[in-house]
Amino acid sequence: MAKIQTPQPVRGTQDMFGETEERFAHVVATFERVRRLYGFKGLQLPVIEPTAVFSRSLGEATDVVSKEMYSFEDRGGDSITLRPEFTAGIARAYLTNGWQQYAPMKLSVHGPLFRYERPQKGRYRQFHQIDAEIIGAAEPAADVELLVMADQLLKELGIDDGVTLQLNTLGDTQSRDAWRAALVSYFNDHRDVLSEDSLARLEKNPLRILDSKDPDDRGVAYAAPKIDDFLSAEASDFFAAVTAGLDAAGVAWTRNAALVRGLDYYRHTAFEFVTDRLGAQGTVLGGGRYDGLIENLGGLATPAVGWAAGIERLAMLLNGVGKPLRTASIVVEIDSDKLFSVAKQMEKRIRKEGMPCGIISEGNPKKRFDRAKKLGTDYILTLNENADGSFAFGVKRNVLDRYKTTGRLNVALKFYLRDVFGVSPTDWRVVSHGGGTLKLDK
RNA sequence: GCGAUCGUAGCUCAGUUGGUUAGAGCGCUGGUUUGUGGUACCAGAGGUCGGGGGUUCAAGACCCCUCGAUCGCCCCA
Numbered sequence: 001m002a003k004i005q006t007p008q009p010v011r012g013t014q015d016m017f018g019e020t021e022e023r024f025a026h027v028v029a030t031f032e033r034v035r036r037l038y039g040f041k042g043l044q045l046p047v048i049e050p051t052a053v054f055s056r057s058l059g060e061a062t063d064v065v066s067k068e069m070y071s072f073e074d075r076g077g078d079s080i081t082l083r084p085e086f087t088a089g090i091a092r093a094y095l096t097n098g099w100q101q102y103a104p105m106k107l108s109v110h111g112p113l114f115r116y117e118r119p120q121k122g123r124y125r126q127f128h129q130i131d132a133e134i135i136g137a138a139e140p141a142a143d144v145e146l147l148v149m150a151d152q153l154l155k156e157l158g159i160d161d162g163v164t165l166q167l168n169t170l171g172d173t174q175s176r177d178a179w180r181a182a183l184v185s186y187f188n189d190h191r192d193v194l195s196e197d198s199l200a201r202l203e204k205n206p207l208r209i210l211d212s213k214d215p216d217d218r219g220v221a222y223a224a225p226k227i228d229d230f231l232s233a234e235a236s237d238f239f240a241a242v243t244a245g246l247d248a249a250g251v252a253w254t255r256n257a258a259l260v261r262g263l264d265y266y267r268h269t270a271f272e273f274v275t276d277r278l279g280a281q282g283t284v285l286g287g288g289r290y291d292g293l294i295e296n297l298g299g300l301a302t303p304a305v306g307w308a309a310g311i312e313r314l315a316m317l318l319n320g321v322g323k324p325l326r327t328a329s330i331v332v333e334i335d336s337d338k339l340f341s342v343a344k345q346m347e348k349r350i351r352k353e354g355m356p357c358g359i360i361s362e363g364n365p366k367k368r369f370d371r372a373k374k375l376g377t378d379y380i381l382t383l384n385e386n387a388d389g390s391f392a393f394g395v396k397r398n399v400l401d402r403y404k405t406t407g408r409l410n411v412a413l414k415f416y417l418r419d420v421f422g423v424s425p426t427d428w429r430v431v432s433h434g435g436g437t438l439k440l441d442k
Numbered sequence: 443g444c445g446a447u448c449g450u451a452g453c454u455c456a457g458u459u460g461g462u463u464a465g466a467g468c469g470c471u472g473g474u475u476u477g478u479g480g481u482a483c484c485a486g487a488g489g490u491c492g493g494g495g496g497u498u499c500a501a502g503a504c505c506c507c508u509c510g511a512u513c514g515c516c517c518c519a
Contacts, residue, residue: 364474380478
């Protein structure tokens with residue numbers, strides 16, 4: 001008989017469990033809380049879109065469209081793509097639902113995205129992002145709002161340490177085009193020193209030479225023409241307004257004139273929060289203004305700005321998952337229906353008080369304690385029977401109460417112990433806070 | 443798409459220049475001891491050494507292919 005081969009997971013996907021999952025959930029929960037503080041509305045969007053949503057919005061970035069999207073034909077012969085980003089889908093929803101009527105819109109989403117790439121540190125084929133966008137707002141205050149929110153989010157996650165906000169402007173269309181032309185001619189004059197990769201970039205995506213990692217390119221890139229020399233008065237004022245807004249809000253930033261975007265629809269502000277703690281994938285949150293995108297999708301020229309951040313990367317940077325909930329295990333030491341029913345009632349009250357709790361009553365007594373210890377619960381409550389038929393109720397505390405949550409256990413069982421067993425709340429208070437054993441008379 | 447490193451039990455790994463029947467810790471199962479403080483004891487189950495092919499008297503080890511993982515390059519919406 002042939003052995004059944006267990007199917008393997010799809011490359012670049014992950015199964016999250018335990019601490020990994022808790023970190024992930026913490027990032028999402030924090031984002032959901034913070035985005036509300038700034039008045040961003042939530043969105044739920046399809047994971048699949050017509051391929052045109054992305055191929056049209058991404059425009060000339062042929063590598064990205066042809067090689068790095070998960071696309072397939074459905075049974076009707078339509079080309080469908082698993083969303084590789086949020087922005088294009090949001091723009092499509094904005095247009096097809098007539099959301100112009102609500103402009104300017106502050107929107108947020110999170111969920112899975114798919115890119116057919118080689119997995120590496122902090123980079124998966126199915127990955128997850130949080131995303132925030134402001135559509136229909138042309139003023140620099142929108143950029144500032146988004147950045148202030150991002151800054152607060154990173155601070156609340158406790159990962160702002162070692163993370164810096166790098167900021168640049170790509171100018172408006174005229175500025176950007178003039179700068180790009182100057183760069184092409186400059187790099188053409190220095191072909192001899194450019195790396196092989198950068199010679200290819202010169203044809204396809206010259207701006208990208210500026211942030212090349214190749215040491216050969218560094219010198220030329222550093223001396224390359226600067227956007228500042230090509231900025232129109234309007235573009236210059238816009239950027240000044242953004243930086244002034246950040247300063248006023250107390251958000252630290254550094255100028256990175258080499259920070260660029262590969263796609264043509266980006267204008268003005270480009271930014272990345274960067275860390276040195278994630279190897280080659282240093283960007284923790286990135287975005288910019290994409291005033292040209294909605295036109296690419298057939299809409300009226302609509303200003304928009306937004307950012308996205310990889311949840312996995314944020315989760316990796318998390319130092320802890322926040323304030324832990326105190327937990328309890330009830331060990332019923334011997335098999336007894338009466339003890340089990342007492343345990344059940346205690347468990348219910350403890351849970352109702354918001355403290356996770358479970359009963360352990362399988363295996364020999366030693367195993368029960370081993371299991372309770374292994375669960376790492378903060379309190380182990382024991383139930384046994386004394387020789388005289390009364391119950392012995394023990395409380396063992398496994399942790400120092402750094403978070404002042406001792407009260408919960410006390411409150412959960414206070415009246416139960418008093419009403420059913422006549423235990424005085426004072427005696428119970430001592431035991432629940434310091435540990436010890438109580439005799440429960442029926 | 444390219445490069446480097448790696449793949450042995452459920453997990454983390456050992457396994458010498460190729461040489462008897464592939465090991466340990468943890469976990470798991472059963473039991474013993476003990477009214478429980480992260481350290482008891484005994485026993486047991488569990489491995490096509492990622493997969494395929496080759497070299498050899500002999501391959502977990504060497505060679506080729508393949509799949510996967512990790513890290514980097516390209517790309518990064």
